[in-house]
Amino acid sequence: MVRRARVFVFGLLLCLSWVPAEAQLRSLSILHTNDLHAHLLPDARQQGGFAQIAAVLRRETAGCNSCLILNAGDLVQGTPVSTLYQGVPIYEIANLLGFDASVLGNHEFDYGWRKIPEYIRLARFPIIAANVADERGRLLAKQAYVILPVNGIRVAVIGALTADLPNLTTANLLGPWRARPVVDAVRRSAREASQKADLIVVLGHLNPIEEDALLREAPEVAVVVSGHVHAGLESPKNSDGRVAVRLRAYGEEIGRLDLEVDLEKKAVVKSSWKRIPVNAATTPPAEDVARAVELWESKVRKIVDVPIGTAKRGFTREELVPVIEQAMAEEMGTDLAFIQVGGIRDSLPPGTILARHVWNIIPFDNKMVAGTFQGRELPPAVTAGRSLDPNREYTLAVSDFVASAQRAELGVTGLKFSRRTNRLQRDLLIDWIKKKKVLE
Ligand SMILES: [Zn+2]
Structure with a gap:
């Protein structure tokens, strides 16, 4: 009796694990932003604006059980609110945008590196960077990567900041922190994360050479969501189905990367990317974000x-x-x-x-x-x-x-x-x- 039951259970497990190949495919949508640079309000051409960005992100992710929202660095520096209050209000308002993770950009150092732990405390989303460390190897962002479970996929998101960092920031702002070579640091984190994850995504604030190097030299990385070069990409960079995407700066557009992920192969088998324009003329603002923006803008209006x-x-x-x-x-x-x-x-x-x-x-x-x-x-x-x-x-x-x-x-x-x-x-x-x- 016992033996028969065992055989039955074993047979059942066999059936459950032997599922047709297509059942291993799952969809994942990555909504992303980069280089928002504290542009809380739409520009003279009605592009961007945090309340409009929030509205577009909420529309795109409404009822979605396979969506992630990632931000690829340089959230602060670019407007008077940021300069006068050293970036703090921008992180406060960004808490309303629903980010699942954000990476450090070089401009996060602009008010001195000591502000970064303050941003990390303030943010209700993880801030990651695998390669920003001091001489002893201690990470500034504490977390190199996060594992985000979505639609049955364990997505490892690894943060990386361009190794150009010392040329982009002055020594007094940078303190003891350096950005180590990107590919090495990412691959080390990927090895560690791969045990616990089905898909490796790099959330990078990178130069184009580093984006290309990841596609060429880090085959375990399936997707690179990048920022830093403000021009953005017209279409994704692609290498054997592995993709890199990046947007124009200042929230003029939001990216949506729709993926089919093969859980067995831990790879992307299909992807499509679109850039969704953010325009205040056609997008009503998210009211709560508009109120938060107004609160801070009203403080600087008299001056600017x-x-x-x-x-x-x-x-x-x-x-x-x-x-x-x-x-x-x-x-x-x-x-x-x-x-x-x-x-x-x-x-x-x-x-x-x-x-x-x-x-x-x-x-x-x-x-x-x-x-x-x-x-x-x-x-x-x-x-x-x-x-x-x-x-x-x-x-x-x-x-x-x-x-x-x-x-x-x-x-x-x-x-x-x-x-x-x-x-x-x-x-x-x-x-x-x-x-x-x-x-x-
Ligand atoms: Zn930037």
């Missing part, structure tokens, strides 16, 4: 929503380079000035110029510095398009960020900027526009 001049036309970020360099040279009384287009974080729409526009263009609290150099000492980044005498002395104004990150920003080392000031680059530009009144 003040007219300071008029723009006769719109200026792209590239077109703002000579304008800002002129402002820096005139206000600092130097022969030359230099700003990287990467340091200019927004375009300028035509019409009334508000102080807010300048805050969005230069959200950083960078201070002005200047130095005197021989023409021949100046790097091509500064001399391009100018005819300078190599044997003459020139004065050059830059931000203290450019001065301290001059290897990455200017392509040189050893330039000494002996004139330090306490004047913010942003304030300088606001003062100059007030005097100039009209930008042509």
Whole structure:
């Protein structure tokens, strides 16, 4: 009797485990965002806005039992609310967006690394990074990865931040933390996580070379959800069915990656990706998020929503380079000035110029510095398009960020900027526009 029962149970187990191949397929949808950069409100073209992003995410995930929402870094830095309150309100509001996980971006360091443990405490979603560690190997984010169970799939989400980190942040903000090479760190976490997971996803804030390297050299990684390069991708990068996706910055769009996952092979067998535009003209805001945004925006409105001049036309970020360099040279009384287009974080729409526009263009609290150099000492980044005498002395104004990150920003080392000031680059530009009144 006992023996028969055993045989029966064994037979039943055999039946249960011997299921047709298609039953091993499960669907998974990954909704994702990257580089929101504290753009709480829609821009001049009605794109983005945290309340609109929330509305789109909630619409896309309504009644969904196979959805995850991932955020690929650089949540803070880009608007006055972020600068004035050092990113804290942005994490508070992000709690309403339903993220299942978020990775550290390089700009999460912009108010000093000590703010990051504060963000982690404040966030009601896990913040992960497998490769940001100190000399002793201690992780800043505490968690390298999380395992998220969804629709019967155990999804391991591994965080990774670009190893360029030291070139993107100044030493005092970075403290003891470094970003180790991405592929190695991810593969180590993947080996550990694979015992407990059916699918490995990397949530990365990465440069394109690192995205490609993961697809090429980390076959255990099925999906890379990336951020950092603000241009976004037109279509997914694809390598043997393994995919990498990335969106345009500032919440202009939300990504939706629909996957069919083979649990046995621990692989994606089918995927499709769409980019869903976020437009305030067609998307009513999520009320609770709109209230939270308004609470913080109302605190800064008096400071930043003040007219300071008029723009006769719109200026792209590239077109703002000579304008800002002129402002820096005139206000600092130097022969030359230099700003990287990467340091200019927004375009300028035509019409009334508000102080807010300048805050969005230069959200950083960078201070002005200047130095005197021989023409021949100046790097091509500064001399391009100018005819300078190599044997003459020139004065050059830059931000203290450019001065301290001059290897990455200017392509040189050893330039000494002996004139330090306490004047913010942003304030300088606001003062100059007030005097100039009209930008042509
Ligand atoms: Zn970014």
